[in-house]
Amino acid sequence: MTASLTLVIVAAVLFGSGIAVMLERSLTRVLIGFLLVGNGVNLFMFTMGGEPGLAPILVDGVDPAELSDPLPQAFILTAIVINLGITAFMLALIYRSWWLAQLGEAGDLIGDEDEIAEDAEEAADLIRSSAEDERAIQEVLDASDEDGGRA
Structure with missing residues (x-):
């Protein structure tokens, strides 16, 4: 298995910049950092999947060594769904904090x-x-x- 050095570097930059942005206090920047980290992890899993090969369907006359590994693809799809759910939750938190900041001291009692x-x-x-x-x-x-x- 060989991974493209360019993709590994891009994944590392996405992961590192995402962590740096997540350390800010603003919830919006935490969300952006989380999205960068999620995309970096997905790209890293994609590069670790190995070289592209044939579809992972065993038929007569196909060498199993030529097939691509379907497990990293399943992990990436699962990570995308989890990333989407956490992004929706973070957007709800950001909206709620903005709403409470607009109300001032009275809060929800207005x-x-x-x-x-x-x-x-x-x-x-x-x-x-x-x-x-x-x-x-x-x-x-x-x-x-x-x-x-x-x-």
């Missing part, structure tokens, strides 16, 4: 007092309406008891 008062009024209305419903049902039951069930 507008909650009005909503609590509205919820209390709705609950009181529901209690009143259920009490009226129970009263109406009881009147119907009392009226049917007075009639002796003949109505």
Whole structure:
């Protein structure tokens, strides 16, 4: 197995620059660093996969030594999916931190007092309406008891 020196150097530069950028305090730079490290690792796994060969399907007349190794390709696909999931999570963290920074000292409490008062009024209305419903049902039951069930 021989690996291209150029690809190994590019993978090392991506990995090193990604680590350097990840050491910053900004979440955006941490995300960019994470993406660089992920791409560097994928490129490194690609170069370690060896020389390209035939498709890894065994048929009659094919020498197994001429086949390419499918395992690094599976690792790279798995790493891409994991990288995408962590990137989505980091983007959600970045958005949430930006949102909280825009709100200032009040944080998430802005507008909650009005909503609590509205919820209390709705609950009181529901209690009143259920009490009226129970009263109406009881009147119907009392009226049917007075009639002796003949109505």
